Amino acid sequence: MNESKLEEQTPQSAPAFALTSGRARGYHRTAVDTFLASARRAFETGGDELGAEDVRTASFPLVKGGYVVADVDAALGRVEDAFAARERERTVRARGAGAWVEQARADAQVILDHLARPRRRRFGRTGVLTFGYRIDEVDHVSTRIVRYLRDGDALTAEQLRSAAFRMQRGGYREEQVDALLDATIDVILAVR
Known part of the structure; x- marks a missing residue:
């Protein structure tokens, strides 16, 4: 079986969020996916490379066929809340x-x-x-x-x-x- 046939039969991973249609623009899928993957790693490892403010100020290019902005923004809000709670917990533990x-x-x-x-x-x-x-x-x-x-x-x-x-x-x-x-x-x- 040649490679092009294999690619046609290999299902693409489902998008993480709903996609815009027609002429509507949404967030660039790869940019969002990359940012959320790095946020997940930072949160799971307890690293300080990302925090609530970084999540809040994240921005992504707008493109046709991108992720629906409202869906991504809602998810980012939840991620920001999780980072903020962790930051609060760390400060309370360290300083009271x-x-x-x-x-x-x-x-x-x-x-x-x-x-x-x-x-x-x-x-x-x-x-x-x-x-x-x-x-x-x-x-x-x-x-x-x-x-x-x-x-x-x-x-x-x-x-x-x-x-x-x-x-x-x-x-x-x-x-x-x-x-x-x-x-x-x-x-x-x-x-x-």
């Missing part, structure tokens, strides 16, 4: 629960101090000709974060992970908003 709680409290206060700025001035702005996150949408999410940290209102890491903002000229700088959302997710995961 009080140190962990104090660090989470200090991080929360930094976020609250930042969000105490007046509405429409909470983050740096892009230039008039440059696009940034829509100000009113970011301010709405910021208010929810304040209510969570100050008043104990419900807010989950998944809600922040899935927050999406439309773009506007002169909007908030994406990297500043994203950094604050990441810091808030860290606090949420710390106090679970």
